[in-house]
Amino acid sequence: MNLKYLSDVELLENFMPKETAQNVLHEYSSIYNVMNNATEKQLKSFKGITPVRAKKILCIKEMMSRMQREKQKQLKIITTPRSVMEYFSFLEDKDKEEFWVMMLNTKNGVIGSKCVSIGTLNMALAQPREIFNVAVRYMASSIIVAHNHPSGDCTPSMEDIAVTKNIIKAGKLLQIECLDHIIIGRQHSISLKQEGVIK
Template identity: 30%
Template sequence: MKRMRDTPNRDRPREKLAERGPQALTDAELIALLLGRGTKARDVRQVAGDVERYLKSVKDSPSYNELLEIDGIGSAKACEIMACFELGRRYLGNDGVSGHRIACPEDVLPLVAEWRDRKQEYFFCITLNGAGEVIERHIVTVGILNQSLVHPREVFAEAIADRAASVILVHNHPSGTLEPSTQDLGITRQLVEAGSILGIRVLDHVIVTKKGYVSLKELGHL
């Protein structure tokens, strides 16, 4: 595992969050950002990885004593983690993403509502379980889309981690036009083929704007 100090500045959690927002960070990166640093014996990425695995294993809020059992977590960090969970519970409650059922393209819109009128293009991968329920919404890229930026590796890495059965791709058009570009169609074909190899179906690719949306599946491109 690459140590944080060996990671280019642009790929470090703090710089990624400042440039792309907290939604662009993985769980482990968010935890690493919260921890700030590791110990002499363990890099912050290692400690964050252990914390992430622990958090995924608990059903409710983390336990103070169990956090202390993680190598690299002391009393202060355990309290900070628990405080973050409590603040999230008080202010946010249900995130409106996990468990959301997707039955038609229109069901995607609430999940990307705040990005529909952004001045940059945001490309999302929404992962779903076998029942068609949302596991998570991931931002893959920010900026002009092309096949070198929207690489299958980046799109499906989180889907594999989520153990997703399928994904729905979404991106916004700052121009306001709902007409899929040649680039949009090329990216879609590439990702459908990659998903087929991985056993993760691409159910749809939805283009959204402030005024509407279009489904590439409904247009016959999937």
């Protein structure tokens, strides 16, 4: 059976009646949005989605989340901006801005990453004190920060650039270098290092 040729409705029919699948897709536009945005309460609000059916869908959502976390764990050394973009690719699905910091050791090995701010639809600016509080606790030698633009447009705003410059200044005082600032969009992501914002 070649499942890739099935429509979104046909795929969802494996978890709910056809009419329900059509209603769900009408509400969420695509199966992608269903799996990323629909909560348990929202799923159960549709006629035809029983608690058992909702649980199956939620299990798929959890498996997707665990696959992403495992992908992050497998990244050991940062060599290019592209590897950081892939690491933070899960942010492209968020409907609010999240600001993350990745901590690195002296050999650019990934010590860990942490969300330091969750904002509104278009704002999640983090202060240097929040970022470096985490970096110091992890004994990081350097950091890379990243945040998403839920609008899908990853063009850096004036605020993005200003925050980046403040982080760089604070990092110099603490001797924890900010190597890059990645902005994640739905179709494209950018590195402010590559854009020349970070020298």
